[in-house]
Amino acid sequence: MRDAFSNALIQLALSDPKVLLLTGDHGYALFDEFRKRCPEQYINAGIAEQNMVGMAAGLARVGFRPFVYGLAAFIPIRPVEQNKLAIAHDDLPVVLLGDGAGFVYSHLGTSHQSTEDIACTRAIPNLEVLSPADRFEMTACMNYAYSANCPVYLRMGKSDRGDVHVCRIDPLSQGRLLKVRDGRADRPGLIATGSMVRTALEVAQERDLSVWSAPSLKPLSSDDVYAATCASNGLVTLEEHSVLSGLGAAVTEITSERQPTRVLRIGVQDTFSKHCGSHTYLLEEHGLDNQSIIARVDAFFQNATITS
């Protein structure tokens, strides 16, 4: 998935000399190939994210296509006001790239973990929010972010979970859900994003559930969410992000207005990580491991069956 990211960026930079990569002193090995093949289009802006985002806006003003890279814990959070004023307000084609979203940096603690980045970007007008699940979605999201010609935040989470699609997606349709598994319509349907799509597939395998991937969190197709609602007995959302203002919130905003439905939001329950440990360990701490999720989906389904 990271190779897909690097390759997509190199292809875009080779085909358009106006593409610039700005990094806040991050991406040590990730950009080796980019630096080798597009050295003139690589700018290390220093450990100064606020200035870097403002500078990207200035570069976009005179015709460049900046891709601004850093950790998901930094790029959408620390310069949130620059993202709003310098980029989104003026609808400039700047792509913000947030790497290591969720609990990727599990051993490093709260400063490097990001479970509020979707919330901090989703409410900013003009700014689209993408969250690819595998290498195919990554390539499609990168190409979409370039051709959309508008402000985009692209969230990159745990990247070694394996594929969820079987072939390339070309092109990504704005805001659409992608169905990745057909399951029983009398059971809850799963809508997941990023690294949790893989988890959703594993859970769905156990209970024969339908799964949709949401590579675009904003916009999010109201029609697709409505269709998922109609094709399932309740919905479950899964994200390596807070349940506040993330995917779960986006889905319930649609269902509550259009097709009131019970929705179980699985994600981080408005809390920071308490311990140091592996990514797997932190998922367990937050109840995002497969067994915890299956137990919650079962309880949700049984409750739905009793009350329906």
Place this chain on the structure above:
Amino acid sequence: MISLATPTASAKTDTRFAPARLRRTVLEMAYAGSTVHIACAFSIIELVSVLYRNHLRYPNNDPRAEGRDYLVLSKGHGVMAQYACMHELGWLNDSHIKNYFADGSKLKGLSDSRVVGLEVTSGSLGHGFSVGVGVAMGLKRKGTDQKVYAIVGDGELNEGPIWEGALVAAHHKMDNLMLIVDKNGFQAMGATDDVLALGDLSAKFESFGFETLEVDGHDEATVDAAIRQLWAIGAGKPKALIALTVKGKGVPFMESDNRWHYTRLNAQTYAEAIDALGLPGDSK
């Protein structure tokens, strides 16, 4: 710090940007819209007057011309001074001035880049300069001779991104970028020395790698000469012009009285302020 060469006479023949005319426009807007920030605009009047009259290049008088120079008003609170210049250029008409702050109007109380002629959305401080740094970097990459001027307030220098941008500007040898500090000695709640002392600004910017001059920001000929001198020297270095100014300059009862950061005009203070400008035809 380098010393200033003898000022050359500026192009006084162009009276469009005469400071008293610009201040009158600011007062007309502020009175029409019952707005604040009059003193913030008055301290930069001579700076914008000299820039628009003698330095900023707009091919075909087009504020959107691709080959234009960029004036980034990072201290968005002074935007009425820029509106006054845009009015002189015909980019704004009398109706814009008379209907300032009317419901549904387009000119806001702080710089908004969606207004043609304004380059950045600012007012939340410490934002515009970084955008100016990015524009300067982009123009250098394109190999043009276009210039970028960024006006920041001295209070605005409290903001961290200004110093991030200063490091980047020097590191990338942005000799097409001029930072102009409106050093009026005040910020919203008091004197800069009392709120957060800035120390020796010239020494600070020199140590960051800027070619620096400190001048009387209300003496047009001196400001003009300083800008020319800064562009002429220090190849590979960004420029910093520290303009010593007076908040509320031009109307004696507003000068260095920080209440005019927030105070609105009434019929009497408006008439007195217009009178103080001493423009022919305006006296009672």
